[in-house]
Amino acid sequence: MDLSPDWVVGFVDGEGCFHVSVQSHPEMTAGYQVLPEFVVVQHRRDIQVLYALKKFFQGGVVRVNHADRYSYRIRKLEQLERICEFFMNHPLKTKKNVDFRKFRKIILMMKEKKHLSQEGLKEIIDLALQMNTTERPALEKIKSALENG
Numbered sequence: 001m002d003l004s005p006d007w008v009v010g011f012v013d014g015e016g017c018f019h020v021s022v023q024s025h026p027e028m029t030a031g032y033q034v035l036p037e038f039v040v041v042q043h044r045r046d047i048q049v050l051y052a053l054k055k056f057f058q059g060g061v062v063r064v065n066h067a068d069r070y071s072y073r074i075r076k077l078e079q080l081e082r083i084c085e086f087f088m089n090h091p092l093k094t095k096k097n098v099d100f101r102k103f104r105k106i107i108l109m110m111k112e113k114k115h116l117s118q119e120g121l122k123e124i125i126d127l128a129l130q131m132n133t134t135e136r137p138a139l140e141k142i143k144s145a146l147e148n149g
Contacts, residue, residue, distance in 0.1 A: 001052040005090045008056060011049070012087075013094045016040045018103035020128040022121070022142050029116040032142060034124055036106055038074045038083050041065050057083060080107050099131045122146050 003011075017039045025033035038060075042050055050062045050072040059082070060074040074080055084104040092100055106124050114120030125143045129136055 001048055003052050003056045005086070008053070009087075009090050009092060011053075012040065013092050013096055015042065016096065018096070018099050018131065020103065020106055020124070020131065022125060022128070022139060024142075030118050030121045032121055034106070034110060034115040034121070035075065036077075036080055036103065036110070038080060038103075040072045041069050042072075044068045044070055057086070077107065077110060081111065084108075102127045102131050118146055 018036075019039060020034065020036045022032050022034055024031065040050060040053060047062065047070050050070055053072050054060050054062055057074065057079070059076065059079040060072055062070055062072050065071040074083060084100075084107055087097075087100050088104070091097055106127055109115060109120060109124060115124055122143065125139055125146070129139055129143070
């Protein structure tokens, strides 16, 4: 299955997700690890699309997500940089483009090692809290802990 850039943009607009989580990690400089990822989830019957995306983006993994759902995920920073470059050259058409641009800013900050400082980490958390539509109590708790010392 060969995918065109326009098809990928439309598909990711509908099915993709740019997500950033933060986890406690005492060995990290700021005490936390930033975990950005690009994800597309599909029913098992459409798994070939996930493998086509993996081929198209030349990286990532396809794995079981939940029950009969599979996910295509990219977590490596250098591969996420390529994803960002693709979507800068081929912009998303929906509100997902707003989330993508925040995601890209986080990736650029990580490339500059800003996630290793408390100030940079706070800025990343603020951006991540603005992404997607669900509440993020775990991120709010980390943000509060950073602000209160």
